[in-house]
Each structure stands twice: as C-alpha cells, then as structure tokens.
Amino acid sequence: MICKIKHGQDFQGCLDYITGKYDKDKKAKVIMHSEGIPLLDNKTVAQIFEAYATKGSNNIREPVGHYAYSFHKKDGNRATDELIRKIVREHLVLMGIKNTEFIMTRHYDTDHDHAHLMCSMVDRDGHVISTAYEKERNARICKYLTKKYGLYISAGKMNVNRDKLRGREKQKYQFYDKVMRCKAQSADWQQFDKALRAEGLKLRFHYNNVNGKLMGIVFTDGKYTFSGKQLDNELKLSALTEKFGDLKQITHDNVHDWYEDYRQQLHYINDRQGCKAIDHAYPDFDKLFPNGKLPSGGYTSTDELLSHLLLEYQTDFQAEHENSKDSKTSFVGLELLYDLLLMPYAQPLSIGGGGGGNNRGWRDLDDEDKEKYRFRFNYSHSNKPQFKRKR
Structure with a gap:
C-alpha cells in the first residue's frame, strides 16, 4: 500500500x-x-x-x-x-x-x-x-x-509501470533504470563514469569547497538532475563507495605507490651518500602519514584549482564544474575530483616540484624518467591499486 x-x-x-x-x-x-x-x-x-x-x-x-x-x-x-x-x-x-x-x-x-x-x-x-x-x-x-x-x-521500483508515469516522475525512473544498469556493468568509478556518459548522463560529486568533504552524488542530463538518494538508496554515495571504493582512500593508495616507486628509482641511480640526502628530502611515506592516516587539511576550492590548471585543459575542466549559489560547495566530475583530492599531498610530498639535482646532493632522474613519473591515477578499485607509468 x-x-x-x-x-x-x-x-x-x-x-x-x-x-x-x-x-x-x-x-x-x-x-x-x-x-x-x-x-x-x-x-x-x-x-x-x-x-x-x-x-x-x-x-x-x-x-x-x-x-x-x-x-x-x-x-x-x-x-x-x-x-x-x-x-x-x-x-x-x-x-x-x-x-x-x-x-x-x-x-x-x-x-x-x-x-x-x-x-x-x-x-x-x-x-x-x-x-x-x-x-x-x-x-x-x-x-x-x-x-x-x-x-x-x-519488489520495488522494478515493478512500477513506467508507461503511466508523467513529467519529472517519468524522468526519475528513466534515470533510475540507466544508473542501475551502469552500476551493474561497472567494476570501478572510471567504468561507471564512462557507462553513464554512454547513456547520456553525467556523474557529479557534491564537493565542499571549505573542508574538502564529499557531501553526495548527483546525476544529470543537462535538463534534469537527481541526487543518488532521490533515485534509490542503492545509488547514494555511501552505497556506491561500498562497491567502487572510497575515493579518498583510492587517492591515498595511489599516491603512496607512486611516491615509494619514485623514491626507489632515486635510490637505484644514486650512491650511499646520495641516498641519505634523498631520505632527508623524501622521507618514508608512512612517516608523513602514519598508520595510513589521510591528510586532514590542504583541500582547495574548485575555483582555486581551476585557476592553476594549464590553459590547454581549462575548457575541459570547466565543463566538469558547477558552483552552488553560495560558492561554498561545487558539483564536480570524476576527473576534476581526483585533482581536488590530490591537493593535500602537494606540499608534504612536493608533488609537481623539480629543479636541478647536483646542488641537492644526489643524481636526479633525467627528463624522460621524470615524464614517466608524472602522477597519473589508476582508477581501478582493488586491494592495492598500482600506479601506471606512461609508456
């Protein structure tokens, strides 16, 4: 009833x-x-x-x-x-x-x-x-x-007669059918995002520009927008996180693997004295983030991040972003969200840093090696996500 x-x-x-x-x-x-x-x-x-x-x-x-x-x-x-x-x-x-x-x-x-x-x-x-x-x-x-x-x-929404629905209620069930279908055929966030785009839908995360927290998830086709909770409890951010993985934890694991791999390569091409200098400049990852603790600060607003992105990527990322009326929160796509989640690691790990190597007391990687180690995400949700080098 x-x-x-x-x-x-x-x-x-x-x-x-x-x-x-x-x-x-x-x-x-x-x-x-x-x-x-x-x-x-x-x-x-x-x-x-x-x-x-x-x-x-x-x-x-x-x-x-x-x-x-x-x-x-x-x-x-x-x-x-x-x-x-x-x-x-x-x-x-x-x-x-x-x-x-x-x-x-x-x-x-x-x-x-x-x-x-x-x-x-x-x-x-x-x-x-x-x-x-x-x-x-x-x-x-x-x-x-x-x-x-x-x-x-x-049994739920599957038994609802779609032919009798009208207006926004009809659109809601069409969204539900598409998103549930995409969820079933996807194994990670990247596959889910790609499947939704094939259905004409865009995935947006509700991001707090003040504290960096993820507040929810929405789906839009440009005309209609529904939150995951409005569609079904199985499509809330918490439920999708349970299947595809915690985005902040995935970020943390990927940065860990990239950072430790980078340090190992520096150790490999340097002598013992140079390795001591490397350990001082690049301490062990677990010392910087003990017990797997994720960074609590250093998050940035989407506007601040967009202003620092390269001009060649600006147009693509702008399309992935929409501010709320008060600008305290934003709705961002998956690609842009990963960049936002990376920001707290930039300062403690010197991500994106560079400069000559001789005056630092060790031999640095050459330009080709540095290009290999430019940070890129592996979006797969697994027990231990691996960083994929550019080939």
Missing part, C-alpha cells in the same frame, strides 16, 4: 475529481466521511470545507489535503471497503491528521484498488495541521501498515 499526498487551494476542484463528477468511468462512490460533512452536492460540500478552513487566525496557503491510497493488484479481494476504511483511519492518526473534516471515495477504473481522501488542513479548532517531514513520515507509516495488515510488499 502506498499513499501519494498533494496540497492545494481548490476544495471544489479536488472534490469534483475524487467523486468522478466529470469522469463516470471512475465509478466513484463515497465510502467514508466525517460527521461534519453531509452528503450533498459538491458545491455545498466544498463551501462547508472552506468555512472550516477559514476558522481561527491562520493564514494557510494550501488548506486542501488530497491523499490517494493505492493497493497492489495482488491484494485482490482483500482490499474491501471495511479494510480500506480501517487502514486509512490509522494512517491519518499516525500522520497527525485529527479533529478535522474529510471525505473519502473509492475508484474502480484501474486494475488495482485505490481510494481518494480530501480533508481540511485546518482542524475544527482553527489550528493548522503540520506537514513537517510529511514525505518521510508517510513512507515510514505506509510501510508499517503494509506489514501490519499483511498486504503485498512490492
């Missing part, structure tokens, strides 16, 4: 819909109403609701509450008028909708049982009924009542 909730201003318009005034195919019939609502013509009943909604000193903009209850077709003959009334009464109480006027009808124009309830969002004492966290409370209560009364529990 599910319940969809809408609020509006027109009591008579809502009443005409739920009673099927202009759609006889609904075969609507009244199965429950409050004591203060007589079964008269729609215009008179709507006026009674309006009188209740204007009681007290409230200034409510949308006094009409419309609750649509749908039961799965597999519940068959179980969804009797009596059971529907019982479940709806309990749902209203748990939602905090008490001491108010309402009317409920049942429709028979689909292959599943459903009923519509209209109520005043101002109670009989003139108090406005709270809608705070209404969506979350409704989902939790519907799930509870479905289990309590032994109703059929759907």
Whole structure:
C-alpha cells in the first residue's frame, strides 16, 4: 500500500475529481466521511470545507489535503471497503491528521484498488495541521501498515509501470533504470563514469569547497538532475563507495605507490651518500602519514584549482564544474575530483616540484624518467591499486 499526498487551494476542484463528477468511468462512490460533512452536492460540500478552513487566525496557503491510497493488484479481494476504511483511519492518526473534516471515495477504473481522501488542513479548532517531514513520515507509516495488515510488499521500483508515469516522475525512473544498469556493468568509478556518459548522463560529486568533504552524488542530463538518494538508496554515495571504493582512500593508495616507486628509482641511480640526502628530502611515506592516516587539511576550492590548471585543459575542466549559489560547495566530475583530492599531498610530498639535482646532493632522474613519473591515477578499485607509468 502506498499513499501519494498533494496540497492545494481548490476544495471544489479536488472534490469534483475524487467523486468522478466529470469522469463516470471512475465509478466513484463515497465510502467514508466525517460527521461534519453531509452528503450533498459538491458545491455545498466544498463551501462547508472552506468555512472550516477559514476558522481561527491562520493564514494557510494550501488548506486542501488530497491523499490517494493505492493497493497492489495482488491484494485482490482483500482490499474491501471495511479494510480500506480501517487502514486509512490509522494512517491519518499516525500522520497527525485529527479533529478535522474529510471525505473519502473509492475508484474502480484501474486494475488495482485505490481510494481518494480530501480533508481540511485546518482542524475544527482553527489550528493548522503540520506537514513537517510529511514525505518521510508517510513512507515510514505506509510501510508499517503494509506489514501490519499483511498486504503485498512490492519488489520495488522494478515493478512500477513506467508507461503511466508523467513529467519529472517519468524522468526519475528513466534515470533510475540507466544508473542501475551502469552500476551493474561497472567494476570501478572510471567504468561507471564512462557507462553513464554512454547513456547520456553525467556523474557529479557534491564537493565542499571549505573542508574538502564529499557531501553526495548527483546525476544529470543537462535538463534534469537527481541526487543518488532521490533515485534509490542503492545509488547514494555511501552505497556506491561500498562497491567502487572510497575515493579518498583510492587517492591515498595511489599516491603512496607512486611516491615509494619514485623514491626507489632515486635510490637505484644514486650512491650511499646520495641516498641519505634523498631520505632527508623524501622521507618514508608512512612517516608523513602514519598508520595510513589521510591528510586532514590542504583541500582547495574548485575555483582555486581551476585557476592553476594549464590553459590547454581549462575548457575541459570547466565543463566538469558547477558552483552552488553560495560558492561554498561545487558539483564536480570524476576527473576534476581526483585533482581536488590530490591537493593535500602537494606540499608534504612536493608533488609537481623539480629543479636541478647536483646542488641537492644526489643524481636526479633525467627528463624522460621524470615524464614517466608524472602522477597519473589508476582508477581501478582493488586491494592495492598500482600506479601506471606512461609508456
């Protein structure tokens, strides 16, 4: 059982819909109403609701509450008028909708049982009924009542009839189908990103420009945008991280392998005296980050990073970045995110540094070797990601 909730201003318009005034195919019939609502013509009943909604000193903009209850077709003959009334009464109480006027009808124009309830969002004492966290409370209560009364529990979004969806809701399910398909066929973040692009979607990470934290993940096609949480709990950042790996940890492991490999090459081409100087300038990675501790500072904003990128890459990276209204957070693509996550390592490891070698007391790598050791990511999620040299 599910319940969809809408609020509006027109009591008579809502009443005409739920009673099927202009759609006889609904075969609507009244199965429950409050004591203060007589079964008269729609215009008179709507006026009674309006009188209740204007009681007290409230200034409510949308006094009409419309609750649509749908039961799965597999519940068959179980969804009797009596059971529907019982479940709806309990749902209203748990939602905090008490001491108010309402009317409920049942429709028979689909292959599943459903009923519509209209109520005043101002109670009989003139108090406005709270809608705070209404969506979350409704989902939790519907799930509870479905289990309590032994109703059929759907397998989830896969059973939703896409052909009946419209507008943003239809787009949401199209996104869901595409992203779930991409997730199933991908083994790491890079494959996931590539698969999404093939579906016409872009992956964006919600990045905090102040503290460098990842706040979530969104998917966009340029017109519509949905967060992973809006699509499904399996598509939240935490759930995707569980499959593809923690991006900060992947960064840390890759930097570790690159740094230690670089040090080994310097040791290989130098004598004992030169190696001592190298150890002083390039201490062991685990001493800089003991116990695998990730750097806590040194993160930068996307604008700051973009201003330092080479001009030849500027256009590509700008397309991977969009600031929030207050510029405190950004939505960034995977490639740009890796550069952001690298920033805290730049100073302690001197990434990107260079200069002559003789005055430092050791033999440096030649230009060809330095090019091999320019840092590049291996995006694969494995127990020990390996740095891949450029060949």
